Amino acid sequence: MIEMTFTQPFLLLLLPLVAYFAYLGHPVSRYGRGRAWVALALRCLIVTLILLSLAGMQSVHGGDELAVVFLVDVSDSVSEAEQERALAFVEESLAAAGPDDRAALVLFGADALVERPMMSGRELGEIASIPHTHQTDLEGAIRLGAALFPAGSARRMVILSDGRPTLGQAEQAARLVYAHGVQVDVVLLGAPLLAEAWLSELTAPDRLHQDEEFTLSVTARATSDVEAVLTVLTGDTVAAQEQVHLNPGPNTFAIPLT
Structure with a gap:
């Protein structure tokens, strides 16, 4: 067809x-x-x-041969249990592949590495690739995976990720490969929600005299109970620092300064 x-x-x-x-x-x-x-x-x-x-x-040109690229997220935001589930999914898919089908596997975090080139075979084998895991560059993985497709085959890309890219434009890259005739499927990996905290408001007097003492009002928000260190810097110098406990929602602290 x-x-x-x-x-x-x-x-x-x-x-x-x-x-x-x-x-x-x-x-x-x-x-x-x-x-x-x-x-x-x-x-x-x-x-x-x-x-x-x-x-x-x-x-x-459609045919009986199917080429599949699996992209597996192994960044720090995906737990080891979910990474194992993703690899088990790949193994099951390979076992169910047709005789003319071929598959490739890309592991990605801050970078993307080809763990298995485009080839036939129903066994995954041992994992040897070790990407950097401190970031999630899904766009880079999509572009690398798209380059592995052979000509003349039906093409499918399966993304196994928690959907939290920190680098690149993943959605734009996915739209591009889809526009070039690649079927894009997503398997969402569950990940524990980490506590998040951020500064939402900072209030200081409008006018101060030299060496005048004043109070800095700091409001921090958190998604759950979390221990944090509140640090105020003057240039490269630590002006104040204290251990604080953040409750869910807004937390306001008064910090005396000179």
């Missing part, structure tokens, strides 16, 4: 202009009408082909 797709389909809205130009350029003279019509048809054909090219026309 052959399917036509376009990467910039909105440009197809310009196609009616070809008919308009044909109307404006149709021959009116009795002499040489045959050659004029042929020239007009060729011009319209050239303009149509240019518009189709700009719209990114491409043919997708």
Whole structure:
């Protein structure tokens, strides 16, 4: 089966202009009408082909062979149990693959590494790749995975992640590969919700004299009970520091300073 797709389909809205130009350029003279019509048809054909090219026309040839790229999130935000569940999902998928199907595996965190190249076979084997895990660059993983697809196969990308990228434009990258005929599926990995805290308000006197004592009002918010260290800096110098307990919601502290 052959399917036509376009990467910039909105440009197809310009196609009616070809008919308009044909109307404006149709021959009116009795002499040489045959050659004029042929020239007009060729011009319209050239303009149509240019518009189709700009719209990114491409043919997708479907077949019995399926190429699958698995992207597994192994960043710090995904627990080890969920990472094991993701790899078990990949193993089960490989075991159920057809005889002509091929699959690749990419592990990603702050960077993305190809753990298994695009190949046939129903066994995953031992994991050897160790990406950096302090960040989550899903966009980089999508781009790397898209480069592994062979030509002439039905293409599918399975993203196993907690959906918390910290680097790149993951949604934009996913839309791009989808526009190029790749089926994109997502398996959401559960992750424990970590306590979060942030400063929401800081209040100080508008005017102060030199060496005058004053009180700095600091409001911090938290998603749950959490212990924190509140530090006030003056340039690179620590002006005040204290251990505080944050309750869920707003917490206001008065810090005396000079």
